[in-house]
Amino acid sequence: MRIVVQRCKEASVTVEGKVTGAIGPGLALLVGITHEDIEEDARFAAEKIANLRIFEDDGGKMNLSVLETGGAILSVSQFTLYGDCRKGRRPNFMAAARPEQAEPLYERFNALLREQGLQVETGIFGAMMDVSLINDGPVTLIVETR
Secondary structure (H helix, E strand, O other), X not given: OEEEEEEEEEEEEEEXXXXXXXXXXXXXXXXXXXXXXXXXXXXXXXXXXXXXXXXXXXXXOEEEOHHHHOOEEEEEEOHHXXXXXXXXXXXXXXXXXXXXXXXXXXXXXXXXXXXXXXXXXXXXXXXXXXEEEEEEEEEEEEEEOO
16 A cells, blocks of 8 residues: 555545545545555554654644544545556556455555544545645655555
């Protein structure tokens, strides 16, 4: 799994003019899944993201996790994170998992975040989505499971 993690003040996703998910302060996640990913990858990523200390404490240091701040998660499936742009001018998406493999793992990843007590909002898997966010910091990290 490859996940772009963005600390945000607010974020939302809209599909066909309707907001399908929106959060206040927390994390906006762009979630990519590749062929080799299994539930253990989803478990590792959910644990890592829920406990990443990337929110400031009273002293201004990145010392708090989204769990500790009471923040929420906006999780958006993003197969293009596995686009290979090394050759030619058109990205190759062969490393991205097929939807029938990726969707159940994406749903499991979101469920694992919820099991930790986090509010998780999402887009619609496979849909054309408009994602909006106010990146806080900016703080943007990439979490990879392999």
